[in-house]
Amino acid sequence: MAMDAAHAPLLIRRAQRDDVPAIVRLLAADDFGRGREDARSPLPDAYYAAFDAIQHDGCNELVVVEIGGQVAGTLHLTIIPYLTYQGGRRAQIEAVRVDERYRNQQVGRRLLEWAIARARERCCHLVQLTTDKRRRDAHRFYERLGFVASHEGMKLHLTPAPEA
Amino acid sequence: MAMDAAHAPLLIRRAQRDDVPAIVRLLAADDFGRGREDARSPLPDAYYAAFDAIQHDGCNELVVVEIGGQVAGTLHLTIIPYLTYQGGRRAQIEAVRVDERYRNQQVGRRLLEWAIARARERCCHLVQLTTDKRRRDAHRFYERLGFVASHEGMKLHLTPAPEA
Numbered sequence: 001m002a003m004d005a006a007h008a009p010l011l012i013r014r015a016q017r018d019d020v021p022a023i024v025r026l027l028a029a030d031d032f033g034r035g036r037e038d039a040r041s042p043l044p045d046a047y048y049a050a051f052d053a054i055q056h057d058g059c060n061e062l063v064v065v066e067i068g069g070q071v072a073g074t075l076h077l078t079i080i081p082y083l084t085y086q087g088g089r090r091a092q093i094e095a096v097r098v099d100e101r102y103r104n105q106q107v108g109r110r111l112l113e114w115a116i117a118r119a120r121e122r123c124c125h126l127v128q129l130t131t132d133k134r135r136r137d138a139h140r141f142y143e144r145l146g147f148v149a150s151h152e153g154m155k156l157h158l159t160p161a162p163e164a
Numbered sequence: 165m166a167m168d169a170a171h172a173p174l175l176i177r178r179a180q181r182d183d184v185p186a187i188v189r190l191l192a193a194d195d196f197g198r199g200r201e202d203a204r205s206p207l208p209d210a211y212y213a214a215f216d217a218i219q220h221d222g223c224n225e226l227v228v229v230e231i232g233g234q235v236a237g238t239l240h241l242t243i244i245p246y247l248t249y250q251g252g253r254r255a256q257i258e259a260v261r262v263d264e265r266y267r268n269q270q271v272g273r274r275l276l277e278w279a280i281a282r283a284r285e286r287c288c289h290l291v292q293l294t295t296d297k298r299r300r301d302a303h304r305f306y307e308r309l310g311f312v313a314s315h316e317g318m319k320l321h322l323t324p325a326p327e328a
Contacts, residue, residue, distance in 0.1 A: 020247070027248055036249050050251030059223060060245065078244050081224065083184070084191055084259050085200050087214030092256075095248050116320065125322055130294060130315035142318050151294035151317025152303055156280065156310050158289055 010107065012114045015062040015074070020051050022071035023064065026097040032132060033097075061118070065098070065111055073098040075111050079122050091119030093129040112145050174271065175230040176278045179238070183228050184215050186235035190261040196296060197261075225282070229262070229275055237262040239275050243286050255283030257293040276309050 015023060021039070024047055028037035038044055054060045059080065065073035076095040082088060093115055098108045119127045130153030131138045139149060179187060185203070188211055192201035202208055218224045223244065229237035240259040246252060257279055262272045283291045294317030295302045303313060 023247055033248070038250055044250055046251035047247055048251075050245050050247050050253075053245035053253075054247070057223060057245070059221060062247065076246060078242075080242050080256075080258075081214050081217035081221070082240060082259060083187055083211055083214050083218070083226070084197070086202055086208055087210035087212075089214075089217075092244075094244075095246060116322070120322055127320040127322065128294070128318065130292070130317050132315055133313075139316055139318075145320070147318040147320045149297075149316040149318050151296055151319065152313040153294050153315025153317040154292065154303075154306050154311035154313050155315060156291040156312070158280070158284055158291065 009067070010072075010110060011066040012063055012111060013066060015051070015064045017048070017051060017055075019064050019071055020047055023062070023074045026071070026074055026099060027095065029100065030097060032134075063111075063114070065107055067102065067107070071099075072102045073107050073111050075115055077115055077118060079119075079124065085125055088125040089123055090126045090128055091115070091122065091124040093127065096129075108141060109145070112142075116145070173231070174236075174274060176227055176275065177230060179215070179226040179228045181212070181215060181219075183235055184211055187226075187228065187238045190235070190238055190263060191259065193264065194261060196298075227275075227278070229271055231266065231271070235263075236266045237271050237275050239279055241279055241282060243283075243288065249289055252289040253287055254290045254292055255279070255286065255288040257291065260293075272305060273309070276306075280309070 021041065021043055024037060024039045024043055027033045028039035054062050059078055061077040063075050063077065064071045074095060074097050075093060078092045080090050080092060082090060096108065096111065116127055129142065131142065185205065185207055188201060188203045188207055191197045192203035218226050223242055225241045227239050227241065228235045238259065238261050239257060242256045242258070244254050244256060246254060260272065260275065280291055293306065295306065
């Protein structure tokens with residue numbers, strides 16, 4: 001069913017524990033997320049353990065976009081205090097997903113604008129994110145919001161250490 | 165004075181409050197840091213406020229490399245819990261600096277190896293960092309450690325909001 005977010009009230013709010021299955025479905029519906037998430041019911045406990053860790057840490061905010069009572073998008077914001085930039089705080093954005101039924105309706109843009117406003121509110125001087133180099137549409141989306149791809153985003157996946 | 169770290173004992177430890185001036189000197193001695201830091205004595209209070217915020221947050225670890233009683237390098241590690249990767253934790257590295265007198269003596273490598281080991285100890289499945297695209301030597305350094313430049317690192321600097 002096609003939905004029209006432009007004409008529905010959109011609410012951005014902190015995620016609650018019972019939003020976790022809907023958020024994981026969004027993560028798993030993603031091209032890159034498909035192979036690494038497990039959205040089957042019941043969800044692996046590790047998702048709830050991570051949710052609890054996020055909720056109990058004042059530096060992390062997991063949010064959802066709600067449209068017509070349904071979770072239509074999600075974003076994770078982390079506030080990090082650094083000594084750099086004369087003791088400046090940064091806001092880092094991760095795990096941005098919008099339900100495909102609500103694509104091209106400015107839902108992502110409104111979610112990012114919310115995150116940027118929240119970063120200001122939390123006294124950050126910089127908002128940062130990394131995005132897979134294969135996600136070319138995402139780069140254009142972030143560039144339109146003012147982001148500059150000035151850095152290499154480098155990742156090292158850890159394999160379990162050999163038994164001692 | 166040239167120093168030879170290969171023959172001096174090297175200690176990696178959590179930074180203390182009285183290490184802040186030495187850390188800020190390292191940040192300010194950097195080509196990109198020069199214009200954005202203020203290492204003059206007394207240091208701006210904001211550096212100490214940031215240090216206190218870092219020390220009181222269990223997700224952040226600011227460390228120094230000490231050689232012969234001197235601060236010879238620094239690194240900031242942040243542990244972030246996410247729902248992605250089935251509730252996986254990531255370790256993020258930022259603000260890596262080695263005193264130029266100790267360059268090319270494996271001090272940076274030992275600091276990064278420490279951080280990767282610490283990430284495992286804190287149950288992270290991934291270590292990540294961003295590095296300015298102009299720092300070509302740094303890319304090679306991180307690639308030798310196993311990092312892959314799979315992502316764009318995008319930044320948005322916030323200017324103060326207009327007065328309401």
